[in-house]
Amino acid sequence: MPQWVETSAHPRGNLSWNLIRAMHLAGRCTFCGECERSCPVNIPLNLVNQKLVLTVKDAFSYRSGYDEKEHPTMIVYSPEDKENFIK
Amino acid sequence: MTDKLLKRENLDKLIGSVTVGGGVFVAPGMEARRVVFREVTRADEMTHDYIIPVNSYKDWVFPQTEVIARFAIKKDGVDLKGEKIEPPETVVFGARPCEAASLASLRSVFTWDFIDEFYTRREDRLTVLTVACTAADDECFCTTVELSPESTVGSDVYLKETADGDYLASAITDKGTAFMEKYSTLFEGASAEAKPKELFIPEKIDGIDLDRIKKWLDNKDHYDDPLWAELSRKCFGCGACTFSCPTCHCFDITDEGTTYEGEKRKNWDACQFEHFTLHASGHNPRDAQFKRWRNRFMCKFNIYPKKFTSTGCVGCGRCIRVCPVRHDITEVMEAISGR
Amino acid sequence: MENIYLPHLATITDVYEETPDVKSFRLVFQDEKLRDSFEFKTGQFALYSAFGLGESTFCIASSPTRRGYVQFTFRRVGRVTGGLFDLSIGDTMGFRGPYGNWFPLDEWKGKNVVFVAGGIGLPPVRSVIWNCLDRREDFGDITIVYGARRVADLVYKNELEHWGDRKDVNLVQTVDPGGQTPDWKGKVGFVPAVLEETAPSAKNTVAVVCGPPIMIKFTLQALEKLGFSTDDVYTTLENKMKCGVGKCGRCNVGDVYVCKEGPVYTATEIKRMYNDF
Numbered sequence: 001m002p003q004w005v006e007t008s009a010h011p012r013g014n015l016s017w018n019l020i021r022a023m024h025l026a027g028r029c030t031f032c033g034e035c036e037r038s039c040p041v042n043i044p045l046n047l048v049n050q051k052l053v054l055t056v057k058d059a060f061s062y063r064s065g066y067d068e069k070e071h072p073t074m075i076v077y078s079p080e081d082k083e084n085f086i087k
Numbered sequence: 088m089t090d091k092l093l094k095r096e097n098l099d100k101l102i103g104s105v106t107v108g109g110g111v112f113v114a115p116g117m118e119a120r121r122v123v124f125r126e127v128t129r130a131d132e133m134t135h136d137y138i139i140p141v142n143s144y145k146d147w148v149f150p151q152t153e154v155i156a157r158f159a160i161k162k163d164g165v166d167l168k169g170e171k172i173e174p175p176e177t178v179v180f181g182a183r184p185c186e187a188a189s190l191a192s193l194r195s196v197f198t199w200d201f202i203d204e205f206y207t208r209r210e211d212r213l214t215v216l217t218v219a220c221t222a223a224d225d226e227c228f229c230t231t232v233e234l235s236p237e238s239t240v241g242s243d244v245y246l247k248e249t250a251d252g253d254y255l256a257s258a259i260t261d262k263g264t265a266f267m268e269k270y271s272t273l274f275e276g277a278s279a280e281a282k283p284k285e286l287f288i289p290e291k292i293d294g295i296d297l298d299r300i301k302k303w304l305d306n307k308d309h310y311d312d313p314l315w316a317e318l319s320r321k322c323f324g325c326g327a328c329t330f331s332c333p334t335c336h337c338f339d340i341t342d343e344g345t346t347y348e349g350e351k352r353k354n355w356d357a358c359q360f361e362h363f364t365l366h367a368s369g370h371n372p373r374d375a376q377f378k379r380w381r382n383r384f385m386c387k388f389n390i391y392p393k394k395f396t397s398t399g400c401v402g403c404g405r406c407i408r409v410c411p412v413r414h415d416i417t418e419v420m421e422a423i424s425g426r
Numbered sequence: 427m428e429n430i431y432l433p434h435l436a437t438i439t440d441v442y443e444e445t446p447d448v449k450s451f452r453l454v455f456q457d458e459k460l461r462d463s464f465e466f467k468t469g470q471f472a473l474y475s476a477f478g479l480g481e482s483t484f485c486i487a488s489s490p491t492r493r494g495y496v497q498f499t500f501r502r503v504g505r506v507t508g509g510l511f512d513l514s515i516g517d518t519m520g521f522r523g524p525y526g527n528w529f530p531l532d533e534w535k536g537k538n539v540v541f542v543a544g545g546i547g548l549p550p551v552r553s554v555i556w557n558c559l560d561r562r563e564d565f566g567d568i569t570i571v572y573g574a575r576r577v578a579d580l581v582y583k584n585e586l587e588h589w590g591d592r593k594d595v596n597l598v599q600t601v602d603p604g605g606q607t608p609d610w611k612g613k614v615g616f617v618p619a620v621l622e623e624t625a626p627s628a629k630n631t632v633a634v635v636c637g638p639p640i641m642i643k644f645t646l647q648a649l650e651k652l653g654f655s656t657d658d659v660y661t662t663l664e665n666k667m668k669c670g671v672g673k674c675g676r677c678n679v680g681d682v683y684v685c686k687e688g689p690v691y692t693a694t695e696i697k698r699m700y701n702d703f
């Protein structure tokens with residue numbers, strides 16, 4: 001099986017890494033900003049995080065980190081979930 | 088070597104002359120609120136107000152990712168082509184004396200018995216114009232590792248800034264002499280009034296003794312000393328230190344592509360990552376972060392001095408500045424020196 | 427431009443399934459000149475490419491006295507070995523080598539040789555065994571102690587039969603307690619214990635050991651008990667490798683690079699290594 005997600009630091013590799021990171025963060029990121037603070041080359045990661053937070057709020061009415069009893073939205077399926085993005 | 092004067096206003100002409108033939112001019116510039124080495128085409132893309140750029144210029148002799156071979160898998164066999172590179176003439180302007188010395192370390196390892204031409208070809212086409220430091224910050228420690236802003240090791244042309252913002256240039260190597268001759272219209276005779284600004288020599292850190300460190304590391308019983316786990320507890324293996332370090336050279340060789348064709352690539356890697364020494368069987372000789380950090384320290388202060396005459400650490404301080412948890416290599420050096 | 431990372435192309439001419447997850451491949455170089463000129467010394471290793479998946483390090487299991495091909499044996503454990511496992515006769519692989527140091531066979535002339543191997547540790551030792559057998563008159567007594575967890579895990583079964591039949595070799599096979607089958611004719615017991623029982627003389631003898639780390643540990647102890655000096659005990663280490671030429675910084679055990687100052691070491695040198703295993 002080939003290397004599906006490339007580890008090399010070319011634009012395609014960097015993009016796939018950041019996309020996977022975004023998918024893992026969606027519904028989990030609480031926008032603390034540590035990732036942006038740590039980044040040695042000042043990539044504005046918070047812009048991505050902000051977009052994720054807004055998209056999840058819009059699609060699932062969920063904000064991560066506010067209610068410890070709520071399940072993270074991306075690990076829960078609810079029949080009421082919007083499906084309008086499936087075309 | 089008589090000093091020549093490179094006027095600040097002639098930098099544009101210098102960059103133009105280098106790049107017109109397809110050459111690459113690398114200089115510190117401001118990007119995303121940080122000073123980084125990057126390719127420039129105009130002098131106004133450069134910045135002159137910096138201690139040291141965040142990244143090292145090793146990118147231009149040792150790329151973050153590069154193709155070493157290409158293959159196509161056919162029904163009756165494999166077509167394999169080794170990659171050939173023709174690197175452009177590259178000029179690095181504004182390197183600091185500490186990191187100029189790092190090229191010797193990279194060359195030592197990349198020519199150890201087997202010659203890696205992906206490195207040597209690039210380094211042979213590289214000319215380093217070092218600008219000596221007139222300031223330092225708390226993280227600089229070149230003098231502690233027996234280098235200094237006055238060191239010309241690794242520099243092809245050694246430049247000292249003047250109060251007017253010009254540069255007094257002296258050629259150190261044959262490459263440097265050839266460079267200054269090639270662009271001799273821009274390297275004018277220096278008048279007696281052109282005085283260089285005073286260099287700032289950082290103080291050696293008191294509690295650090297390189298000999299004691301090497302001897303302490305030579306004793307294999309100290310490898311299991313609890314000091315390692317204590318001192319590197321906060322390290323979480325992000326690898327930023329390795330990637331910004333001018334002497335770190337670890338890499339990975341990996342295949343990428345589709346079922347039918349692909350490339351063999353040589354990519355930066357870091358001994359700080361957990362997978363670095365992970366065997367397919369599941370065994371990992373360095374399965375805890377302190378073991379990986381211990382290896383980095385050993386590599387710089389024990390393995391390099393044993394195997395090569397070049398130094399493993401040049402004291403540029405990048406690892407300290409870039410670390411998200413402010414892990415400080417000089418603290419470990421001090422702790423070991425004090426044992 | 428010389429490219430030290432470029433593999434040679436080789437065709438698989440033979441595939442032998444040693445156990446359900448261990449295979450041996452025989453390779454012939456596609457470059458005719460290389461086929462005739464290729465040389466290596468016993469103990470050296472190479473990096474084998476499964477194109478599209480990557481490279482893996484294995485010793486060269488054939489003896490340098492047999493020209494024209496190289497043989498290697500591997501267990502399927504990950505992506506590269508999984509890919510290699512799926513290759514068949516006629517497929518093309520990559521071979522980069524030989525790298526590393528070697529067993530100093532010339533220094534052993536006139537001595538007895540004891541081979542101790544366990545499980546998948548036999549392939550590197552096999553190269554030395556055949557090299558010695560091909561120059562049989564250079565050595566004294568040859569003893570082979572080989573064991574695996576179960577009968578099914580023994581590799582080179584057909585060669586073991588041949589070695590057992592030879593009058594100039596003393597072969598002792600064993601399986602771990604519980605690993606024997608009803609028709610198993612060899613010994614039952616862990617390799618170090620069987621070695622002690624076999625009790626080869628340490629006088630004018632060198633030992634070659636390879637196997638899982640725990641087996642090596644107890645075998646070294648057993649050899650010490652039998653009177654072997656650590657200078658006369660040789661082993662071959664393995665570590666994760668990528669470049670094989672001392673540049674990628676991965677395979678070092680403390681200050682020793684297994685690809686450059688190894689993989690062959692005496693027990694004395696192993697004892698002197700940093701605890702970086």
